[in-house]
Amino acid sequence: MGRGQGKKQRLLRKDFKGANRRDNTWDEKRSTKNKFMEPSDYHNEAFEEYYHVQDIVPRDEWQAFLGSLKTPLPITFRINGSGKFANELRQKMESDFFANFRAGPIMLDGEVVDPPRPLPWYPHNLAWHMNFSRNQLRKLSWLGEIHEFMKAANEAGSITRQEAVSMVPPLFMDVRPHHRVLDMCAAPGSKTFQLLEMLHNIDANSDSSNGSGAITPTGFVIANDAEPQRCNLLTHQTKRMCSPCLMVTNHNGEQFPCISAVAANRPPPGNSGTSAIPPAEADGGSSSGQADDVMLFDRILCDVPCSGDGTMRKAPDIWRRWTVNNGNGIHIMQLKIALQAVRLLKVGGRMVYSTCTFNPIENEAVVSELLIRCSGTLELLDVSYQLPELQRCPGKRQWKVRDKHQWYNTWEEAEKDTGGFFVAVLQKVAPTPNLHDPDMKHRFTRIISAGPSGRLIKMEGMDPSRGASYAADFALQAAEQAIAALESAETAAAEKAANATAAAVARAGLALDAAQENYKHAKRYEAQEDKKQQKQRRQQDAAGAAAEDGDAVAAAQEMEGVEVDDDMMNAEQATAEAAADEAAAEEGQEDLPEAGPVPGSDAAAAAATNGGGGAAAAARAEAAADGAEKAAWTPSWVRGGGGRGRAGGGKGRFRGIDPIVPVEDPSIISMLIDFYGVEPDFPLATHLISRSIEFAYPKRLYYVSDALLSLLLADVSESLKITSTGLKLFERHELRGKEIGRCQYRIAQEGLPFLLPHLRKQVLHLGAQDFMRLLTEKNLPLIVPQTATIAGDGIQPQREQQQEGAAKVPSNQAPLTTPAVVQQLDNVESGGAVALLDESAAKALGLATSEDSGALAANAPLAISVWRTRASLSVLVAKNECEQLLDKIKAAMQKKGKQQ
Secondary structure (H helix, E strand, O other), X not given: OOOOOOOOOOXXXXXXXXXXXXXXXXXXXXXXXXXXXXXXXXXXXXXXXXXXXXXXXXXXXXXXXXXXXXXXXXXXXXXXXXXXXXXXXXXXXXXXXXXXXXXXOEEEOOEEEOOOEEOOOOHHHOEEEEOOOHXXXXXXXXXXXXXXXXXXXXXXXXXXXXXXXXXXXXXOOOOOOOOEEEEOOOOOOHHHHHHHHHHOOOOOOOOOOOOOOOOOOOOEEXXXXXXXXXXXXXXXXXXXXXXXXXXXXXXOHHHOOOOOHHHHOOOOOOOOOOOXXXXXXXXXHHHXXXXXXXXXXXXXXXXXXXXXXXXXXXXXXXXXXXXXXXXXXXXXXXXXXXXXXXXXXXXXXXXXXXXXXXXXXXXXXXXXXXXXXXXXXXXXXXXXXXXXXXXXXXXXXXXXXXXXXXXXXXXXXXXXXXXXXXXXXXXXXXXXXXOOOOOHHHHHOOEEEEOOOOOEEXXXXXXXXXXXXXXXXXXXXXXXXXXXXXXXXXXXXXXXXXXXXXXHHHHHHHHHHHHHHHHHHHXXXXXXXXXXXXXXXXXXXXXXXXXXXXXXXXXXXXXXXXXXXXXXXXXXXXXXXXXXXXXXXXXXXXXXXXXXXXXXXXXXXXXHHOOOOHHHHHHHHHHHHOOOOOOOOOXXXXXXXXXXXXXXXXXXXXXXXXXXXXXXXXXXHHHHHHHHOEOOOXXXXXXXXXXXXXXXXXXXXXXXXXXXXXXXXXXXXXXXXXXXXXXXXXXEOOOOXXXXXXXXXXXXXXXXXXXXXXXXXXXXXXXXXXXXXXXXXXXXXXXXXXXXXXXXXXXXXXXXXXXXOOOOOOOOOOOEXXXXXXXHHOOOOOEEEEEEEOHHHHHHHOOOOOOOOOOEHHHXXXXXXXEEOOOEEEEOOOHHHXXXXXXXXXXXXXXXXXXX
């Protein structure tokens, strides 16, 4: 909902003043819906009746099942990453926080305090379970310390608070570093984070490289969600993983677009010797068995939207809101999402379908229909040997269908693996036939008419309008029977006839809705096809006219003895096509994607020769007229479909998001490489992107991996609506509008762990005490001699020690005087820099060093982005990040002191 579009007006202080003021009192009626529920309120007759009939648990476990749903959900978390640092964090928790439970059971107010315990089925004991009440946290101080540690570790990215059942689906996907992975319904992002961890779990002997010498996966993860706000949450959740291999998109899962496979498998520009995807994994016609023009995925996670009754322990208000229609209403959407996933899955690829509901209509029924439609090209995998200690039960072979009026007979059978969190693991074994999405007609021709017993029965192939007519006729008959039964005082017969009447009326209305929906879809499809044909005819006419004009020009030049220039002919044809597209846009075709020139193509070369078009030239002329020192460049390609701030005034396919453009300005690239000493083999010149070119210097610069760059280049039609992609490496530094040295950009903290191994300049190595002081005081004064020569600054007198625009430093602070640091500062220019905990100090404290690899920010060497002026050194990270790094160093010092 946009700003100002809501029904409720914002309350201001003036609303509580004057004659028309509101009463500043609590309105009990307004809080009725959100009233806190007591455990005694945890019941719903319809819920219990539905699942008791469905027999989702053994009869002798039914009461225990209901009892477990009424208990609070325990706290579960997992330690991020793997290897050395994950094991050290686990040992720290066991020795420092959980040691109090070793002496035996702990009693408090007559109840036993449950000790923390690892989830036995999660690999390497990296997931834990705790169940402390608020009373226990309040009365036992050391339990409160555990709680505070968890909050700090979660914020720092060392652990992730996540439900135990939510950790299960990614563990069955078997993600490898070279895989293309799609998470179709990704928000809020905890499972996506797991997938990224698996993607970056590269062995030391792996040959996966990004062409820069850094170990980077050759695969990628696309995290998709249908809600833009949830996409923003998804970006925030995955930011702790310093990965250039993540793309966040905003599409309905059932409408996720297809991308060209041929272009996606091309090596990215500037890296022609290294393929973005290993040849054995490339999707060609022979390997995938499907069309060559569609890029397919190795792994797809379909954690589809569901009724969510499996989360009752976390959201007890579901007890009050649950109805049988919650699951019935989204069955078709879930099936459409799963069908689209099958279309996008390569042969031999693995797909995991999961929900957080017990409902077989959303679980077994969806996968059953999926297997039937795929006609043997999709198989259900037996994963019972994986995670052997995970408690699970087999999926149901039979289930019943119910609406709000009555029960119906079973649908087709299927076989699954399920648990508290339903999970089905499938593998594509052959190319799938043409899979058609279910429509309203498919939904309402299954059971639409009435039988002689008063029940609605299945009539295959029935037209919805005929089904509505039959149901209406039966409704009249059932109503007459109900009236007759009432007159004869037959209560049971009257109640049965009344229920049948209500069911028939409801089915008649649904069938009519289906018929109307089918009619609308047919008309909309006919209109779209008609518009496409009209556009094709206009383009053909325009191309013919351009060809005739070109023949005339060629004939005239031949008569004059002038050779015809092919580039001129191409430019004229491109102009004619552009005119046809513009005419189509004026007639309502602006929402259709416009294919831009592929880098390296003739069209792109012609655009570059002609200066990128009249609009771009006008923009440059306008910028020059405004006195701009440097005009924005014209990119060779634009992707992402964004229409905001698009170059040349063009229209994007999607509103409200920024387009993606490559950073190709040689002055920016050379400035970054020279100022920060970026290694020559790091592909900075070809892998940097930005979301806007409205200014000469874009605000943020992102780095994308080889695989993502190839994917962007392949999406010529801009069918992907990309909200976020790549890893932010640089950010333009603005300081009161003043000139800020030789480089306009500072290093972004979130991309620092990835970029640090490739920097040879502007890196300041600090000892533990100096590093802790910088983190504590945030700004440190520097000693500037009477005549000082700082690299890039020249000679300035002492009275100009405080540079204009520099951070304010208290006069009573002691300057940084460590000789080794002062000597390093002579080679650090004014501008962005990196303060790094010295290698020897990090090793002595057992902290991360440059020898440690991995994409997790919490396990990277301790370094922060800083800004160096002539007189001070200032941190450029948030206060909480400084505190987290301080706590990590202090904890390492305490541990070392105990060992000594």
